[in-house]
Amino acid sequence: MSDSITAPEAPPETESAGSGRRSISLNMGPQHPSTHGVLRLQLELDGETILKCRPDIGYLHTGIEKEFEAKTYQQGVTLTDRIDYLAPLSNNLCYCLAVEKLLGLEIPPLAQWTRVMLTELTRLNSHLVWLGTHAIDIGAMSVFLYCFREREDILRIFEMYSGQRMMTSYFRIGGLALEPPRGWQHRVRTFIDAFASKVDEYENLLTNNRIWIGRTRGVGYVSLENMLDWGITGPMLRAAGLKWDSRKNEPYSSYDQFDFEIPTRTESDVYARYLVRIEEMRQSARIIKQALEGMPSGRWTADAPHVVLPDREKMKTQMEALIYHFKIVTEGFRVPGGEVYQTIESPRGEVGYYVVSDGTALPYRVHVRGPSFGNLQAVPVMVEGTLVADVIASIGSMDFVLGDSDR
Amino acid sequence: MLPEDVKAHPTAGALEAACGDALVSGKFDRGELTIVVDPEKIVDVCRFLKDQLRFVRLSTVTGVDWYPAEPRFEVVYHLLSVDRNERLRLKCKLPGSAPEIDSVTSVWPGANWYERETFDLFGVRFRNHPDLRRIMLPEDWEGHPLRKDASVTGSRV
Numbered sequence: 001m002s003d004s005i006t007a008p009e010a011p012p013e014t015e016s017a018g019s020g021r022r023s024i025s026l027n028m029g030p031q032h033p034s035t036h037g038v039l040r041l042q043l044e045l046d047g048e049t050i051l052k053c054r055p056d057i058g059y060l061h062t063g064i065e066k067e068f069e070a071k072t073y074q075q076g077v078t079l080t081d082r083i084d085y086l087a088p089l090s091n092n093l094c095y096c097l098a099v100e101k102l103l104g105l106e107i108p109p110l111a112q113w114t115r116v117m118l119t120e121l122t123r124l125n126s127h128l129v130w131l132g133t134h135a136i137d138i139g140a141m142s143v144f145l146y147c148f149r150e151r152e153d154i155l156r157i158f159e160m161y162s163g164q165r166m167m168t169s170y171f172r173i174g175g176l177a178l179e180p181p182r183g184w185q186h187r188v189r190t191f192i193d194a195f196a197s198k199v200d201e202y203e204n205l206l207t208n209n210r211i212w213i214g215r216t217r218g219v220g221y222v223s224l225e226n227m228l229d230w231g232i233t234g235p236m237l238r239a240a241g242l243k244w245d246s247r248k249n250e251p252y253s254s255y256d257q258f259d260f261e262i263p264t265r266t267e268s269d270v271y272a273r274y275l276v277r278i279e280e281m282r283q284s285a286r287i288i289k290q291a292l293e294g295m296p297s298g299r300w301t302a303d304a305p306h307v308v309l310p311d312r313e314k315m316k317t318q319m320e321a322l323i324y325h326f327k328i329v330t331e332g333f334r335v336p337g338g339e340v341y342q343t344i345e346s347p348r349g350e351v352g353y354y355v356v357s358d359g360t361a362l363p364y365r366v367h368v369r370g371p372s373f374g375n376l377q378a379v380p381v382m383v384e385g386t387l388v389a390d391v392i393a394s395i396g397s398m399d400f401v402l403g404d405s406d407r
Numbered sequence: 408m409l410p411e412d413v414k415a416h417p418t419a420g421a422l423e424a425a426c427g428d429a430l431v432s433g434k435f436d437r438g439e440l441t442i443v444v445d446p447e448k449i450v451d452v453c454r455f456l457k458d459q460l461r462f463v464r465l466s467t468v469t470g471v472d473w474y475p476a477e478p479r480f481e482v483v484y485h486l487l488s489v490d491r492n493e494r495l496r497l498k499c500k501l502p503g504s505a506p507e508i509d510s511v512t513s514v515w516p517g518a519n520w521y522e523r524e525t526f527d528l529f530g531v532r533f534r535n536h537p538d539l540r541r542i543m544l545p546e547d548w549e550g551h552p553l554r555k556d557a558s559v560t561g562s563r564v
Contacts (some may be wrong), residue, residue: 061543064526066552070559101437228463228489231517242489249492338436341485341496343466352466352485369467377520397509406543 023051031057037402048387053380062407068366072332074173081167084404086129088345089122092171097252098342098353099173102335105304109296111175112254117291120284125154126347127277136394138215143205150198153191174308175301192288199281216270220381221392228376233371234349239276240268246345258287268377270397306334332361348372348399368407372400409433418539423545425455446499453514462486468521470529474555479503480531528553
């Protein structure tokens with residue numbers, strides 16, 4: 001009888017070469033709080049040293065790229081919000097720019113500047129969430145509370161503009177969804193005037209904090225060459241010394257009219273990434289101030305009646321406008337055939353939209369290059385050979401969003 | 408062979424001079440350069456682009472399905488040269504039955520996940536890939552959802 005009972009499967013322990021010690025396998029995630037979503041890391045450990053790391057993603061795959069093909073171009077904007085839910089406006093912008101390039105649309109200055117201002121607020125929003133949660137992971141609780149205090153103000157500004165705090169869909173193909181709301185200047189100015197001192201507050205808590213420095217300096221190093229080979233983008237690349245930022249290198253949406261610096265460091269560790277992002281917040285605040293002072297006036301949508309919905313008033317009084325409205329709502333607008341790869345600098349790195357049109361009102365193919373996807377595959381390069389306690393700090397410094405990588 | 412207007416571009420010209428027999432066609436569309444490459448020679452072309460023309464970064468690899476046309480699949484590569492601030496799109500056309508192409512992971516290790524994604528969602532096999540498994544979908548998933556003959560709403564269970 002005892003023959004029928006098989007022994008329980010041997011625990012996944014293997015003899016690690018040379019050391020004579022046994023390595024153990026550890027599953028970190030997908031429900032681990034520090035993985036900020038559903039990232040799973042399969043770690044093979046020798047004591048506390050990581051021998052091998054295998055990231056596993058896909059838990060948040062929702063088939064967004066397929067869904068694009070069943071929606072009109074304008075409806076697709078709502079999907080872009082949900083890709084990177086900490087930087088929805090950056091994704092709105094990149095998608096709109098790609099389709100506008102296919103259409104050959106000229107976007108009026110007011111819309112371009114508002115887009116710049118709101119995407120920079122999005123960068124602040126995203127960096128604040130990153131800073132707060134990254135600090136919590138490493139053990140500094142109070143930073144989180146301060147960061148979310150400011151984030152709340154930003155979300156209120158988004159709500160004022162679009163009626164939504166997170167999934168704004170405020171940028172539309174051809175411009176903005178609505179006219180900028182009355183009183184936006186006051187709200188943005190109140191926020192941005194106080195913001196510089198808020199960044200000082202975070203820095204007071206962390207920059208010279210011995211525990212913070214101990215946990216982050218020299219941790220998570222990746223060489224610049226490895227970063228380029230593995231396709232890492234964004235603040236991580238800049239913390240390794242490469243001054244590459246789409247806003248400067250391939251300016252879009254009138255970024256070339258703004259005066260700002262691209263911060264870089266050379267240490268390429270978790271601490272350097274922290275310093276780069278802190279400085280990016282200050283630079284974003286600079287851009288927002290310039291946008292606030294120099295905001296042009298005029299229309300907020302392009303002069304393209306076959307793409308942009310007519311004003312309500314015109315629709316009720318003019319036959320032409322009513323016909324356009326009917327056509328756009330019922331069948332969308334046709335986009336000339338061709339293909340475009342548009343990139344922007346999101347808070348996390350290079351967002352790219354590859355849009356293929358076959359001349360109909362539905363996109364033939366939309367591919368999204370999410371920066372988190374490219375960055376995450378380099379996790380093994382970063383953590384193999386280091387201590388398991390540093391994994392949290394290392395992956396925290398990547399600032400990934402799983403919605404962005406799994407799509 | 409590339410058309411004359413494309414050959415005038417320095418990158419396309421250098422590519423034509425070095426591995427002209429690997430290039431099928433090329434075009435400019437809205438200021439973006441696309442070069443169609445013979446799928447058998449993709450690794451050689453990529454190696455040359457990275458080592459000689461300094462396209463140090465591979466932005467993304469993906470696919471497009473032109474069902475029911477033949478050749479059905481396109482594998483699309485987007486490259487970036489950091490030094491010259493220049494982007495380039497490469498394309499390879501593959502047949503509808505058993506689409507296969509060499510992996511470029513030996514040139515850019517970062518191609519790994521992008522090729523896995525293309526394999527997962529389009530069913531294009533990458534030869535010599537170090538770890539060709541599904542990445543987005545479960546291991547036991549049947550079919551490839553981004554193919555045009557796969558339904559958007561999925562099948563009812």
